[in-house]
Amino acid sequence: MEAIGRFVVLERIGVGAHAAVYRAEDPVLDQLVALKVLSANVAFDPDGRARFIKEARLMRRIDSARTAKVYDVAQLPDGRPYLVLELAERGTLDGRLDELEERGTAITVRDVRAAAAALGASLAAIHDRGVVHRDIKPSNILIRPPADGHPPDGYPGGVLLRDDDFLVLTDFGLAKALESTRRVTAAVGTPAYMAPEQAAVGAPIDGRADIFAASAVIAELLDRTDEPRHPRVGAALDRGMARNRDDRHPDARTWTRDLVAALDGSLAPVTVFHPGDPVAPRPAAEPAPDVVPVVQYAQEPVAPRPGLLGGPVMLAVFAAAVLAIAIALVLAYDYLGGAR
Numbered sequence: 095m096e097a098i099g100r101f102v103v104l105e106r107i108g109v110g111a112h113a114a115v116y117r118a119e120d121p122v123l124d125q126l127v128a129l130k131v132l133s134a135n136v137a138f139d140p141d142g143r144a145r146f147i148k149e150a151r152l153m154r155r156i157d158s159a160r161t162a163k164v165y166d167v168a169q170l171p172d173g174r175p176y177l178v179l180e181l182a183e184r185g186t187l188d189g190r191l192d193e194l195e196e197r198g199t200a201i202t203v204r205d206v207r208a209a210a211a212a213l214g215a216s217l218a219a220i221h222d223r224g225v226v227h228r229d230i231k232p233s234n235i236l237i238r239p240p241a242d243g244h245p246p247d248g249y250p251g252g253v254l255l256r257d258d259d260f261l262v263l264t265d266f267g268l269a270k271a272l273e274s275t276r277r278v279t280a281a282v283g284t285p286a287y288m289a290p291e292q293a294a295v296g297a298p299i300d301g302r303a304d305i306f307a308a309s310a311v312i313a314e315l316l317d318r319t320d321e322p323r324h325p326r327v328g329a330a331l332d333r334g335m336a337r338n339r340d341d342r343h344p345d346a347r348t349w350t351r352d353l354v355a356a357l358d359g360s361l362a363p364v365t366v367f368h369p370g371d372p373v374a375p376r377p378a379a380e381p382a383p384d385v386v387p388v389v390q391y392a393q394e395p396v397a398p399r400p401g402l403l404g405g406p407v408m409l410a411v412f413a414a415a416v417l418a419i420a421i422a423l424v425l426a427y428d429y430l431g432g433a434r
């Protein structure tokens with residue numbers, strides 16, 4: 095296939111269950127685009143066609159920097175419809191994970207934190223606009239530079255993500271407008287990331303199904319780091335993936351705050367001091383400077399990072415010092431008394 099409508103096809107960049115996606119050039123507007131062409135088996139089924147148009151409308155309705163933009167919907171001469179989408183030049187999260195796996199490179203907790211903050215902001219953006227995605231997974235998370243005028247996410251990357259990578263959601267083929275989710279008629283999703291309620295036909299679905307899937311994505315990323323899972327991070331993920339959605343975080347912002355704060359905690363160095371130690375306690379370390387976000391994006395609140403000096407660590411150090419002085423005094427008293 096060399097041309098689709100007025101677009102010059104450059105290469106195929108993705109293929110899913112229902113569509114093939116091509117990188118193409120628009121010679122009129124002089125820009126690169128992604129063309130998502132519905133497969134023949136779905137294109138000639140009225141339901142499949144309707145779903146495809148609905149996908150385009152939902153993406154159009156969301157109209158957020160956090161989702162791929164839809165420029166147009168058109169049709170091939172053989173009748174197959176296609177979407178003209180904003181091209182994400184840097185591929186998908188899934189593609190990045192594959193590349194690292196091939197090279198045998200572990201990702202870092204900083205990557206996981208950057209991904210959690212971006213994914214949480216994306217979920218908040220679509221949920222605010224009344225849409226549940228229902229198929230959050232690495233191959234539906236695109237990577238591109240931040241949109242013009244939009245600040246980059248406030249967190250530096252690492253190995254998986256660059257500092258100026260911006261994550262956007264795509265593939266709204268299973269997405270639902272919240273007002274219609276009471277009538278979910280079929281179990282749809284991707285099993286590894288799917289909330290239990292999504293597997294039950296007829297169950298109402300809301301944004302908490304996406305929180306489950308996003309937690310599964312973050313858990314997968316964490317498994318690809320070399321570091322052990324911090325208990326607080328484990329607790330945040332367990333909550334996000336609770337079987338009963340009432341036990342999950344109530345919304346995407348709460349999820350993001352909880353997870354990012356937990357990941358911050360597992361990044362900050364902690365000085366462990368045992369009261370019996372013969373050495374004087376070292377002062378608690380300041381958080382490493384690279385833990386501080388580069389830019390804080392006002393609409394995507396970030397939990398304040400408690401400084402170690404004001405926290406329980408300093409209290410323990412202080413108590414231990416007092417104890418050590420008291421013991422020294424008692425010993426000195428005994429010693430002096432014994433010598434007399």
Ligand SMILES: Nc1ncnc2c1ncn2[C@@H]1O[C@H](COP(=O)(O)OP(=O)(O)O)[C@@H](O)[C@H]1O
Nearest residue numbers: 108110111112113115128179180181182233265
């Ligand atoms: N706008 C885009 N920019 C870059 N790559 C894309 C874009 N849209 C889709 N892709 C690629 O095509 C794949 C399939 O697209 P997707 O919309 O997820 O279709 P499907 O419903 O078949 O899963 C994605 O996983 C991704 O690799």
Ligand SMILES: [Mg+2]
Nearest residue numbers: 110233234265
């Ligand atoms: Mg997909």
